[in-house]
Amino acid sequence: MRRAPTDVAETQKRFTRRALLLGGAQIGFMALLGLRMRHLQVDQADQYRLLAEENRINIRLIPPARGEIYDRNGVPVARNVQSYRITIVREDAGDIDSALTRLSSLVELDEDDVNRAVTEMKRSAPFLPVTIADRVSWDEMSRVAVNSPALPGITPEVGLSRTYPLAGDLAHVVGYVGPVSDYDLSKIENPDQLLRIPRFQIGKVGIEAKRETELRGKAGTKRVEVNAVGRVMRELDRREGEAGDDLQLTIDQRLQSYIQLRLGEESAAAVVMDCRNGDLLAVNSSPTFDPNLFVSGISVADYRSLTENKYRPLAAKSVQGTYPPGSTFKMVTALAALEAGLVSAEDTVYCPGHLEVANRRFHCWKRAGHGHMNLQTALRESCDVYFYEIALELGIDKISAMSSKLGLGERFDLPMSGVARGLNPTKDWKQSVRGASWVIGDTVNASIGQGFVLASPLQLAVMTARLASGLELMPRIVKSVNGVEQGIADSASLGLNENNLRHIRRAMFSVSNNRRGTAYGSRVIEDAYRMAGKTGTSQVRNISAAERAKGVFRNKDLPWERRDHALFVNFAPYDDPKIAVAVIVEHGGGGSTAAAPVARDITLQALYEGDPPLSAYPTKDRTRIEAQQKRIREMMPDRQGKRSGDRA
Template identity: 70%
Template sequence: MRRPTRDNAESQRRITRRGLIIGGAQATFVGALALRMRFMQVDQADQFRLLADENRINIRLIPPARGRIFDRNGAVVAENVPSYRITMVREEAGDVDEVIARLARLVELDPGELERARRDLRELRGDTPVTVADRVTWGDISRVAVNTPALPGVTPEVGLSRRYPQGRDYAHLVGYVGPVSDRDLENIDAPSQLLLIPRFQIGKIGLEARQEDLLRGKAGSKRVEVNAAGRVMRELDRREGQAGADLQITIDNSLQSYVHARLAKESAAAVVIDCDTGDLLTCASAPSFDPNLFVRGISVANYRALLENKYRPLPNKAVQGLYPPGSVFKMVTALAALEDDKADLGETVYCPGHMEVSGRRFHCWKRAGHGNVDLHRALRESCDVYFYEMALRTGVEKISEMARRLGLGVQHDLPLTSVAAGLMPTKEWKLANRGQEWVIGDSVNASIGQGFVLASPLQLAVMTARLATNRNVTPRLIKSIDGVEQPTGRGEDLGLNENTLREVRKAMFAVSNDRRGTAYSSRIIEDAFRLAGKTGTSQVRNITAAERARGVTSNADLPWERRDHALFVNFAPYDNPKYAVAVVVEHGGGGSTAAAPIARDITLQALYDGDPPLSAYPAKDRGRISTQQEELRRTRPKGAPDGSDRA
């Protein structure tokens, strides 16, 4: 049956309308597609060309050369040496396990190092170069280079590694570097990409850590072209980074080496400071350790040996070791009393061998007593009772104030880790920290550097330099940065009464040059170089009344850890102070027998800029000193100067 003409016409209109709609939609889609293609191919051509290049071009960081460290005379203390290593990039390697298996046939891979590399390859970004083998030989590098077609993503590289040619002599001062750890990253706000490179090294302790920003430098970058397998085909361009700053420190390498040799077999510390500039010429802690062991990761056995050593080689005793200063503190007590007009230079105090204070007996080291003593004799023979009396008159607040004025109880600003502030106690301090009121016996103990008083060898050297010059001498460790001289620590006038100081210095001179002085056996014979000093012996145990009644046990009969600490401070020459020295020998016994001879030898070594002539020593000691000098020359590191070739 035929459809009406009207229906056919209507149907035709509908088909035409739909065709137009569909055609319009198609035309719109094709037009939009054409516009999009034009936009991508013309307007965004440069961007997509860059994205295409990034599929075949990698940008890699170039670690900067770390700044070097030199001693005051230009001797190298920390340097960079070439180091061969093999790296792998996960994205370029493909099957990592297969590539490592092939590599292992060519190069011996350390299991522990390989395990760390596998972990880094899993966890780090795929384009990060990971060190698979470090400190390999040139032969290993050659074999890998020849077989690169079979080792996608593997690259033999030549980098730089830190080396400390002086070994143990600078371990505590300069410190060492090591790979960046997770803990390091946690302590750094917004760490740079440079720090995220596996095995990248930063300073861990000492100068290396405190001057990290200066020494690290700034990274460079290079663009390399890689093929489909990820193998580097060529280097397209390179932007060199900025090497770290070179530091020159104030330490004298020859003297530092000598001091470490002289302190051998002791648990001790020694500091030598230039009285004019504040330069630290020596800052030694013994025993020491080889910092090179830490650069690539010290073994468990070696680290355990350091931890279990009773002489504690890891801490820097010179700046963070705190000790009761004992009798070397007596100059502080004397100056506090004299400056506060609580005593005068001519008066005497009677010493019967003890003093009764609030029902407690405080003893002098000399059981029979010293009789009537003035300031000069009290310092020369180290009478305790005289200083007990000065403390009762003056009070602990004035004594602590004078101590801080002389550099004790102060955290000196040095670029070293764990520089201790020491402790100069006050009534307020005891109440806040011990929850107890200050008692008069505390002042008596503090007057002779015992009780709560604590000081480091560095602080004692600073104190001695200030006593010698009446200036606010401040210790300086960095002499120059990239050749630019740094401010000295000469300091302004302390403002102490010069007449009073002169008498204190005279008494210190008598300590070493008067037959009744406690350090007479460790004097210097050469008139131009005579020293002024003070012995100290600080107790580390309580002596009971029963022990005193039967006789105090000698240090020689006690276990090492219960013996007294031995201390000695001095400056020289007496008439024109050039160097101040502080020596602490842990559990060494008496300051006059253990610390004073070492300090005298160090002082002479500094004054003569090398081994002094035997004529500088007392005649009875010259044979022993000659043998000692020869032994020390043999035990010092090979290549260390001994001054024997100097006029």
């Protein structure tokens, strides 16, 4: 049957429209395919060519700049300095021995460094760069760069290295950095990939370690193009990391350096605390060490010289060391008795030179006795028997409670290594730790800071600041982070009777300013800066009956390790306390002769913010002090940490 002409025309029209639509779609698809092929083959040709050639694009971590550390006045105490180093990537270098042989013809390589690098390459991923030579000269860097075509996988780099401008002055506070060890990694549950870079440095002790995460920052990344022999051809792109936080400490670098020089080579410690807000102005331990020795890895000889030194230069004695506080603890016993209402400031006790307790004789340091003593005279002349007597009536529980209120036996939350708790003994403590009952003789010993009582210089400084202020001050050592001031907690009142505190302060004033005071020889003459203090001498051995029968040996006649510790605590000015100071000289003998003169010099240096006038000292001391000031002034570092002998 023939179709009508109109139907044929309509069919042809539909067919033509479909053909055009289909053809247009095909052409559009082909056009898109062509554009995509052009994008891949032309625009991204270099990238895909490199991907096709054995994955020749490497992604590498960019270590961030470590945060720097400054003192309260902005003086740098831990800095980053530009340094040159030579690294090697194992997977790009090929034959390691041949690569190192070629490199050694251009740069003098230390055998220990090479062996360490080879060991690190075997233990780390093949694509991680390992440092072969660190802190090389510019000439050596240039020679390696010029010969880089013949040194596949070996790259001269510019990096940052940690340095401590003031050397040992803040070593025990700031600490130091060093290469990451397996032990470091074992302590971290999910270690940052940065820590797996061979020779990457992290904080080992001190603030460097305790604030490691903040100081480290976050890594960046870069993509680099390498050729068939492993040479880096170009950097494709880079994402910078985040630098670590800068920290500002409460420490005053000038005061810290002065104290370090004043302590000299004594085995000693000193702490200076602001009585108004708890800021630690100086935290010193002596002798000290140079933390720069540890940055790249300390030599065996240098490390042995530190560990075998009987004065323990690596120990932060100011916060880690705990010692019997001796007579500096007597303020605790006296204040506890006043608060309990067991004694008044006028009540007297007779001191014949000893006290018989439970068939045992407890001696006073003055064998002939002090006679009748009240609270002020007992503290002024450090009579032991007075405190034995009131402790028997008071009991250890009240003494321990007051000790705790004044900060003893507390581990303060500071970013320093090994901050000690000390020991504030109680009946329960002795039963649980020693498996023995508390006896009355333990209370007698504790009343004068002997027996089981232990305190650090930091705790003694806190105790003194709290006595001076009546506030529950907490020590602080980080002042700001990235310029943002860290909050100071409001210090609550200790809740002690102000009249009782005045009695204690007045007695401490007489220790330093009354002719019969144990620290009168180390007094301050300037009325505006007079100090109130307390001497202490703590025994490190028991004196036998045979020794007493012969006459107690003088400290200077004994081996150094058997001599008594010398202590002194003070606050100043007496009428308006600004600073509290605690000093201990290990095995120094008497607190009045070994520790008090040091504390007096530190106090004046802090209050005058530099060398005090000679008129602040007793006349008999001025010639010696003038020579001492001149010697220390010549050795003081400048703002760059250079001492006079090092300056050009």
